[in-house]
């Protein structure tokens with residue numbers, strides 16, 4: 101293999117562990133005394149020790165003080181203050197210039213502390229065992245004291261009972277009637293028994309104590325072993341996940357290596373910086389439909405992507421598996437920032453005082469030029485749309501390394517690097533629902549409304565055809581981001597989308613066909629559940645045929661992404677869906693059958709019935725969501741409504757999936773339509789997803805740059821939302837502690853109102869909804885974008 105042949109390109113060996121701890125430096129204000137107050141000092145966090153200097157220049161000469169983080173407590177007093185104490189002699193009261201800055205330090209300090217603890221982990225576990233033993237022995241010793249008390253009490257009892265017996269014997273010597281004398285004998289007997297019982301009790305107690313002691317130790321050991329095994333398992337799973345990524349990587353390289361010499365060359369420069377700017381020529385538009393010799397960018401792994409992986413893994417590892425799992429997205433976002441900054445080497449030491457330049461390093465000239473170029477060359481001839489996007493670069497980073505600390509969390513609240521994204525926003529992704537809009541055109545022609553419903557069902561199923569291999573996350577649109585897609589001239593529909601809420605993320609969509617309109621509010625609650633991730637969509641979709649007045653609504657089924665820990669990610673659709681025709685009360689019930697390893701049946705199966713308002717079955721629907729749907733009219737049916745037996749007329753193919761481009765595994769498994777969605781077009785609103793720079797950089801394969809830009813845009817959005825909401829009533833308070841954009845609570849009171857939709861109450865469902873005002877297309881005609889905020 102080329103990678104090992106060529107010396108010059110062999111990646112450098114990983115640095116020794118101690119070197120991995122990147123130093124963190126910066127200005128902080130340190131409390132000195134009541135006269136001088138807080139003083140600005142230069143702080144350096146290195147090898148688990150925080151040191152400070154009067155100035156940056158002093159580093160090599162005079163250190164003013166240090167504190168070791170091993171075992172230190174780190175807490176925050178207010179939005180800018182950090183207090184670090186080593187539990188005794190030393191306490192540092194520090195102040196950052198902002199909350200973001202403070203959080204960055206806290207994260208790094210915590211990580212350093214965790215690392216220190218990790219280093220001394222073995223000592224610690226011994227210590228723990230020792231202290232656990234100490235705990236048991238202290239209980240045992242107090243039990244022992246109790247036992248000796250019992251013993252002395254029992255001795256007292258036997259003393260008294262002996263005394264009693266003596267008294268009774270004395271009584272016997274006196275002349276007493278014989279019946280009293282037998283009674284006295286019985287009493288003496290009793291006194292004896294008491295003595296024996298109390299001795300027995302003490303013996304039992306002491307045996308109990310022995311048992312407790314030995315058993316306690318046993319339980320303790322078992323618990324300790326279980327705990328150790330758990331940690332080992334977590335580490336093993338981690339290891340497997342990493343090895344899997346490496347193997348995939350090697351396998352991919354092998355595949356490429358087999359093909360051409362050129363590929364060998366690209367293998368060998370694996371760790372060189374991507375040169376996208378030079379190789380992608382927007383003027384010649386290399387991604388046109390008919391271009392035979394597509395000049396695809398050779399995406400070389402970015403020099404730093406490995407570092408990013410390493411950093412993300414390590415940073416998260418430190419807190420993983422322990423009780424300090426990263427629960428605070430602000431924290432993980434800060435980690436991500438740190439990881440990205442360090443991995444790109446863009447952590448500007450030049451301007452340490454400029455916080456924003458450190459948090460959000462500048463884009464390279466190369467990236468800037470590329471962004472400018474692409475905007476300068478929008479699509480001119482609509483018949484020359486591209487048919488693919490640049491190849492997905494190969495920067496292995498396992499999803500588990502990010503997600504393992506987020507079990508139980510909502511996907512929208514997990515800050516993720518673009519490494520797990522596809523270069524489309526959610527607004528664009530839901531526009532793909534119209535990939536098979538021709539089914540709706542056919543449905544519009546149906547005279548029989550039950551037949552129409554069957555076609556509508558086929559359409560709703562077809563929207564999942566693109567999900568089979570698409571396991572990447574679409575970009576979460578910024579609040580106010582829009583996306584228009586006017587394919588009226590070739591596909592017969594035009595769609596408009598706007599991100600109308602940020603928390604929870606809601607995308608509003610309106611699509612008009614020639615004889616139908618379709619709209620939806622798309623939002624979902626997604627939970628990461630360990631092995632898999634589940635998304636439960638909760639918006640309602642509407643379809644209207646004005647000619648017949650038939651109006652359909654439905655909700656979507658649950659999407660599950662499997663194999664988060666190991667294996668290849670795969671997607672399944674499951675659950676029941678009901679489509680209602682509000683005009684005549686007819687319904688269609690569809691079931692998406694979960695994938696099963698134990699069935700010979702077809703996988704990804706969907707089946708259902710169209711029923712009139714009296715539950716009479718009219719049509720049957722059978723198919724798979726990844727391939728085809730057949731429908732048939734019912735001539736006769738019997739049996740229970742849950743599992744009826746139907747006699748049907750002949751089946752009609754209502755939908756058949758078109759084969760996607762054969763090489764699309766190289767570019768996110770995109771269909772042709774998906775590839776065209778993000779192509780730059782003239783005259784779109786300045787808020788259009790196509791103009792989102794991080795997404796564009798990502799499409800080009802400049803992932804590090806895209807990650808930097810993503811952070812910048814999200815920070816920008818936070819500031820904008822905060823400013824806007826500052827004017828809004830106190831009832832809508834923003835949680836100041838939450839720095840990550842994915843955490844700020846928004847609600848209906850949000851000061852930022854949708855621009856092209858208006859809040860309304862749905863005529864059919866009576867639920868709150870967003871109604872399209874149609875002004876977008878009017879404004880577009882006039883090129884009047886005056887109402888658009890600047891988002892990017």
Ligand SMILES: CC(C)CCC[C@@H](C)[C@H]1CC[C@H]2[C@@H]3CC=C4C[C@@H](O)CC[C@]4(C)[C@H]3CC[C@]12C
Nearest residue numbers: 520529530533563570571572573635637659661
């Ligand atoms: C981070 C990685 C592992 C998870 C990525 C999950 C992605 C692939 C999943 C989660 C939720 C999914 C969406 C859920 C619902 C719909 C509506 C449907 O009409 C079209 C597909 C669409 C739009 C899905 C596309 C794929 C999707 C975005």
